[in-house]
Structures are given as structure tokens and as C-alpha cells.
Amino acid sequence: MIKEKYHRFRQWQQDPFDYHDSHHHHECCNCGGESDNNYCPRCGQKAVHGPITWKSVWQGILDVWGVGTRSLPYTLWQLVWRPGYLMRDYISGKRQVSFPPVKMLLIVCIASLVISNWIKPEEVVNPVVTSTGLRYYVDVVNNWLNVHMEWWILLAFSFLIVPIWSLFREAPKCYRHTLPQGFFIQVFVGTQFILLMMLIFIIASLFLLNYNGEYMGDLAIVLIVPLLLLIDFKQLFGYGWWGTLWRTLMAVPMSLLILKVLAYFGRAVLYLFEQGMGRQLWKLILIGVDRAVLLWLLMEIVGVVNRKEWHDKGWWQVVKRPVLVALVYLVVTVACYSLGAHGGLMSLYETYFGPMES
Numbered sequence: 001m002i003k004e005k006y007h008r009f010r011q012w013q014q015d016p017f018d019y020h021d022s023h024h025h026h027e028c029c030n031c032g033g034e035s036d037n038n039y040c041p042r043c044g045q046k047a048v049h050g051p052i053t054w055k056s057v058w059q060g061i062l063d064v065w066g067v068g069t070r071s072l073p074y075t076l077w078q079l080v081w082r083p084g085y086l087m088r089d090y091i092s093g094k095r096q097v098s099f100p101p102v103k104m105l106l107i108v109c110i111a112s113l114v115i116s117n118w119i120k121p122e123e124v125v126n127p128v129v130t131s132t133g134l135r136y137y138v139d140v141v142n143n144w145l146n147v148h149m150e151w152w153i154l155l156a157f158s159f160l161i162v163p164i165w166s167l168f169r170e171a172p173k174c175y176r177h178t179l180p181q182g183f184f185i186q187v188f189v190g191t192q193f194i195l196l197m198m199l200i201f202i203i204a205s206l207f208l209l210n211y212n213g214e215y216m217g218d219l220a221i222v223l224i225v226p227l228l229l230l231i232d233f234k235q236l237f238g239y240g241w242w243g244t245l246w247r248t249l250m251a252v253p254m255s256l257l258i259l260k261v262l263a264y265f266g267r268a269v270l271y272l273f274e275q276g277m278g279r280q281l282w283k284l285i286l287i288g289v290d291r292a293v294l295l296w297l298l299m300e301i302v303g304v305v306n307r308k309e310w311h312d313k314g315w316w317q318v319v320k321r322p323v324l325v326a327l328v329y330l331v332v333t334v335a336c337y338s339l340g341a342h343g344g345l346m347s348l349y350e351t352y353f354g355p356m357e358s
């Protein structure tokens with residue numbers, strides 16, 4: 001009994017959609033064209049749409065959330081029970097199965113802001129920003145993100161696009177997904193994340209008095225995000241648990257590197273605005289390049305592991321390029337140390353375990 005229910009659930013997870021032709025001959029109410037399909041082939045109006053009735057009123061109201069398989073509630077429901085499969089359906093071209101993802105993310109974000117503000121009105125504690133020019137905007141955004149950890153994490157999902165693309169390129173399902181497809185994957189993941197955080201926040205505020213969301217960020221980083229990604233990627237890419245686990249874990253330092261590259265180049269731009277050209281500018285750029293080359297090296301290594309070509313191509317053919325990139329990395333990283341900055345590997349180590357004693 002339970003086994004059969006689980007079996008049916010698994011089937012639903014993998015493909016819940018069932019499209020039928022209407023197969024009755026009718027004349028289109030809009031243009032008069034004749035067909036026996038669900039939609040008029042001439043003007044595109046839905047076959048069931050007749051003159052306005054009470055049903056049309058109801059449908060008009062539902063239209064706000066999309067109708068049929070594309071409805072927002074049903075897409076959110078799928079995001080809870082079959083997230084990875086939904087993503088694969090969508091990016092493989094089955095667009096009708098999902099509410100438009102970017103629009104969905106926006107609606108869920110706004111809803112979450114409204115709800116959390118309604119449950120726990122935010123005391124406005126705006127740190128005074130005294131800086132001017134470009135730095136002013138940087139500081140304002142920084143301050144806001146420091147207070148709202150979960151929005152920071154949402155932003156951080158975009159740093160996952162390139163690592164996930166590199167790590168899961170040769171996945172059995174969703175083979176060779178592209179970066180634009182990766183963008184949509186992260187939009188779905190982000191929506192899922194905000195949804196879950198909102199749920200936890202509501203439950204916590206209802207049952208724990210004086211709860212103000214202070215542990216939300218920590219909880220998310222340690223528990224929720226890894227679990228979410230693991231389930232999503234297992235369903236989406238079709239590797240086993242181990243294959244999914246090490247790739248998901250590997251995505252963390254890789255996206256950290258992207259963050260570091262952006263941070264150093266961002267600081268270089270700020271420096272250029274405030275001080276103009278100078279020695280410090282070149283140092284910042286060099287450190288940024290160092291982190292970028294390290295990321296490139298990791299991507300090359302991951303590529304070798306993923307493709308497993310050494311049986312038919314021979315070792316040297318396979319590791320030729322990674323070795324070359326490793327040499328470039330060595331040169332850049334030595335240059336970094338000569339300027340008194342840490343290399344990329346050491347900076348990753350320090351991010352996890354704190355600064356090295358020297």
C-alpha cells in the first residue's frame with residue numbers, strides 16, 4: 001500500500017503533466033476559424049473560451065497567478081515536491097510547466113518582505129553613511145545586506161552559476177547545460193530558498209516569542225542551503241548521492257573564488273575613482289587575477305575528473321591543459337607573495353579556518 005503510493009509519487013515527480021487534444025470540432029469565438037485542437041491555430045485563443053460567463057469571472061481572477069499548469073501556486077507546489085525535475089523540465093524546453101521563473105522569484109521576494117515586515121515590523125536602524133561619491137552607494141548596499149543576511153545569500157546564488165556549469169557539465173541528465181540555463185536553475189533555487197526561509201520565519205515567530213530572525217542567516221548557511229542544493233541537483237542532474245555530494249561541496253570554494261575576484265576588481269575600480277592610478281591599483285588587480293586563475297585551474301581539474309578520458313586518450317593528452325594553467329597560477333601566486341599578499345589557495349584556507357599565524 002505505502003510502497004504503491006510511493007511508486008505513484010515517484011511517477012508524478014518525474015512527469016506530472018498530461019496534455020490531451022480536445023478532439024471535438026468547434027468554431028473559434030474570436031476569429032471564426034475551425035479546429036479540433038485546444039487552441040485556435042489562427043488567432044491562438046483557447047478553445048474553451050466562449051462568451052463571458054461566471055466561469056470567465058473566476059478564470060479572470062485566477063489569471064493573476066497564471067492559469068493551468070503555468071499557475072503560480074502549482075509551480076510553488078512543484079518547487080516543494082519535485083524541484084530538480086521541475087528545473088530540468090523547464091530548461092530542457094518545457095516552458096509551459098512553470099510560472100515564468102524570474103517573475104515568480106520577484107513575487108516571492110516581495111511577498112516575503114511584506115510578510116516579515118508585517119509579522120515583525122523592522123526597527124529602522126540605519127547606520128549613518130558619511131562617505132561620498134561611488135563609495136556612498138557601495139556602503140549603503142553593504143549596510144543593508146549586513147542586516148539582511150538571507151538577501152545576501154540570495155545574491156550569492158548567482159555566484160554558483162559558473163561553478164555548477166563546470167561541475168555538472170557531463171551529468172547523465174541535463175547533459176552540457178549552458179550558462180543561460182544555469183541562470184534559470186539559480187532563479188528556481190533562489191525562489192525555493194526564499195520560500196523556505198519565509199516558512200521558517202513564520203513558524204519561528206509564532207512559536208518562539210521575541211524571535212527576530214537573528215539566526216536565520218547561520219541556519220541557512222549550515223543546514224538549509226546545502227540540503228536544498230543536494231536534493232535539487234540530485235533530481236536535476238541524475239548523479240548518485242556521492243557524485244552529487246562532492247560536486248555540490250566543491251561548488252562552495254569555487255563560488256567563493258568568484259566572489260573574491262569580483263571583490264578585488266570592485267575595489268580596484270573604487271580605488272581608480274578615488275585615487276586614480278597607483279601601485280595599490282595594480283596590486284588589487286594582480287590579486288584578482290590570481291583568484292581568477294585558481295578558479296580556472298579548479299575548473300580544468302574538475303573537467304578532467306568529469307570526462308574520464310584518460311582510458312582512451314592517454315594521461316598526457318588529458319592533463320596537458322591543467323598543467324599549463326597550474327604553471328600560470330604558480331607564476332601569478334608567486335608575484336602575489338612578492339607584493340606581500342596571500343595567494344588564492346591560502347586565502348581560501350583562511351576563509352574557512354581563520355588567518356594563519358605567521
Ligand SMILES: [Zn+2]
Nearest residue numbers: 028031040043
Ligand atoms: Zn481564432
